[in-house]
Amino acid sequence: MDTFGTTGFTIILILSGVVFIVALAAFIYWTWVITEGTYLGSWAVILGYDIMADKYDGIKEFTLDDESILVLEPILGEIGDLAEPRLLDIATGTGRVPYFMAQDPRFAHFTGRVTALEPSQKMLTLAQQKMADIDFHVNWVRQTAVPLPFPDNSFDMITCLEALEFFPDQTAALREMHRVLKPNGTLMITRRTGWEAKMFFGRHLTREEFELRILSVGFSDAMSFLWETIYDLTIAHKM
Numbered sequence: 001m002d003t004f005g006t007t008g009f010t011i012i013l014i015l016s017g018v019v020f021i022v023a024l025a026a027f028i029y030w031t032w033v034i035t036e037g038t039y040l041g042s043w044a045v046i047l048g049y050d051i052m053a054d055k056y057d058g059i060k061e062f063t064l065d066d067e068s069i070l071v072l073e074p075i076l077g078e079i080g081d082l083a084e085p086r087l088l089d090i091a092t093g094t095g096r097v098p099y100f101m102a103q104d105p106r107f108a109h110f111t112g113r114v115t116a117l118e119p120s121q122k123m124l125t126l127a128q129q130k131m132a133d134i135d136f137h138v139n140w141v142r143q144t145a146v147p148l149p150f151p152d153n154s155f156d157m158i159t160c161l162e163a164l165e166f167f168p169d170q171t172a173a174l175r176e177m178h179r180v181l182k183p184n185g186t187l188m189i190t191r192r193t194g195w196e197a198k199m200f201f202g203r204h205l206t207r208e209e210f211e212l213r214i215l216s217v218g219f220s221d222a223m224s225f226l227w228e229t230i231y232d233l234t235i236a237h238k239m
């Protein structure tokens, strides 16, 4: 081979190597960072949360001021008038919903019960530790969203925040939520939006498609609002 041939071959080899490494890095980033292991299965998502649990609250920086408006206000609006309401928080993470309920004076005389479900042992342990010295009763359950270990018609309200996109079968999860809600019960659930949501290939639903999916499992209505920069909040009811 002449000098030019050898040089050309070397350049092509180096370029191919670079393209391969960039593609591999992009694939790993998509698999583990953008979609957080969703396409590998529940085990990968849960492992990711087990590994990242200690950093979760620091990354999210939730504050009582924000949560009062974004999370607690809708909960009060839906179950605030009920005597001893039962609320299920699916994928509670580090206990966002029960923790901020316990911080808000409007829940000081809350006589209901909160059940907080979460499959990551590390996230669940952090949630329990955060609430260990707080006088607010929570029933902690280590479990994925399907199947839900509760009888039909058990809860007045279900919250599921920033989590549905990671569940292996979103329709099955919505069906389980509908099953364990009492008649007249409320589902409050988020749907990821923005460019990252579109990277969940084959799983991303538009607002309209998401509402139709909720109706298709038996809910009687579904109304969505812009909630955070990259999420919608949808409120639905079971007849």
Ligand SMILES: C[S@@+](CC[C@H](N)C(=O)[O-])C[C@H]1O[C@@H](n2cnc3c(N)ncnc32)[C@H](O)[C@@H]1O
Binding pocket: 042, 045, 046, 049, 090, 091, 092, 093, 094, 096, 118, 119, 120, 123, 143, 144, 145, 146, 160, 161, 162, 163, 166, 167, 168
């Ligand atoms: C982004 S965090 C949201 C946590 C909490 N809801 C919040 O808003 O801070 C997503 C949570 O979903 C949980 N999760 C992942 N796969 C799940 C599944 N199949 N069933 C239930 N929870 C799951 C993760 O362990 C993680 O705690």
